[in-house]
Amino acid sequence: MSTYTGLGGQGFSGSSTAAGRRLTWRKANNTIMLALCSVAVALAIVPLIWILVYVLRQAIPALTPSFFVSLPTPVGVPGGGILNSLLGSAITVGLGILVAAPVGILVAMYAATRPNTPLGLTVRFGTDVISGVPSIVMGIFAYALIVEPQKHFSALAGGLVLSFIMLPIIIRTTEEMLKLVPNSLREASLALGAPEWRTWLSVMLPAAINGVITGIMLAVARAAGEAAPMLFTAFGNPFLSTRLDQPIATLPHTIFVYAISPYADWRAKAWATALVLIVLVLALNVLARLISWWRVQKVGIVPR
């Protein structure tokens, strides 16, 4: 750490004059405050490590191979697993990608081509607004939109909520990455006679593809951990279901239900499920980071 303590003070330090005492105090203040900043970083990392270690320790006993491939059993019956939740999470998140990825990429291309038009600015503002809407409010919206007219909870409603949650993440990452593509590439393509749409689809998008994938992965990581909106959209289902018009179990919702239950067996399963979810989400985050880092290395542009 390079701490700079100010010029011109060396002659005074240690002396008993008023200026010297003031300088000593300023230097001490400098050291203390900078040290406190380092302490803040350490304090922030403590909960992260605590959570990871604690979840790992609690989860290991319940984590057997059959945990991944069996269905939940009633309370008291030994065994049982999370196959339905794994499948349900895959289905709802998959549905979310199917809706959010194409729309998100199109929006990002619009925002990147026309950044300073009224619609371009409004859309970026709208994206920010959507990313600030609490996921539980998104859940109510999907409930009012789909569940209430259909009179039953469904995987479709769950997937749609997740797509709303994914949309702003995909739009923002894709737009940032499209902006990093050198303008000369676009100009070269246009100069060769390619129309604008061809330039975006065959030149700009491939050049930014890693960024797009990064955005989708971050969005998946975020959506896969959402429990709140699932409470009244996908609702949960103790049986194996692949139907979009039926309630479906998801990993975070299963953790929530197991965690607040009074049964020790279910709580143990909540920890094991939490470990599965946390490994999945953190792996996606690290991988997304590596892909975008690799992208930056390849093109030689340093973002920011």
Place this chain on the structure above:
Amino acid sequence: MTAISRAERRTSPLARLSQTWRHGDRLFLVLNATAALAVLALVLAIGVKLWQNSALSRQAFGLAFLTTTTWDPAITQIFGALPFITGTLVTAAVALIIAIPLSLGIAIFLSELAPQQLRQPLGFLVELLAAVPSVVYGLWGLFAFIPSFVKPLAQGLNGTLGFLPIFAGPVFGPSRLAASLVLAIMILPTISAVSRDVFRAVPSSQREAALALGATQWETIYQVLVPYGLSGLLGAVILGLGRALGETIAVTMVIGNNLDASASLLHPGYTMASIIANEFAEATYDLYLHALIEIGLILFILTLLINLLARLLIWRVARGTATEGRS
């Protein structure tokens, strides 16, 4: 002539399309603009749907909904949102008081103090805190954080400062304090990431000028960088506030879900998000459901205003540096 047509035949269908069909650009623009408009339509649709689906409650209680403390779905069927609004505001405020100094410290360390090689990995670790799913925070909070940290802390606060109403006993495990602490951890990465970017956006000429005048590094940060990026830092804090207001599952799991009327942080409470999470799927009649949706509407409007404010403040900083140039 023949050579050209042979070359044309060998190219991809996409290439042939772009040579023959001339309306591609217009279609592309229409497609993109439609998607962009759909995003705006989504924002509007959320507001409209919440408004429509809370009609019964709005007609029955009017504006008094905001100031009524009764929540009685079972007998009188009178609903009021005040306990939940105060619960949300109090937990978010306490979370901010804890998180602001910590995240500013982190941001300063990551942008000004840390050696170049450490900045990215440390920043990534802090950002991983944002990646941990909310339900995992709740699980950890309920079974690890509360018994081994929050409860002893609450007992200590009650023992020493128990004469203050906010630390009045008896001490519970799941409480407003537990929710505030978990929220503080959850909004740390948001506030510190944005304020780190704000500090980085300050031109180095500002730093150099302060140092050249004889300021210490802390004085440079405190008297030059912080005032320079003040509106951006405020935006970062408000963004964190927005997250804290809407956080649901983790809060529902650690706040104890109790209509406690006291001001004590050590008692269990309720927030707008946690009452919705707790009772929505069990709301048995329309008025009950509409009252819950109206709470959702209040939450939506509140987070909307807060996010707009945060974005405006952050944008102002970004535009300011765009004219001055980054380094």
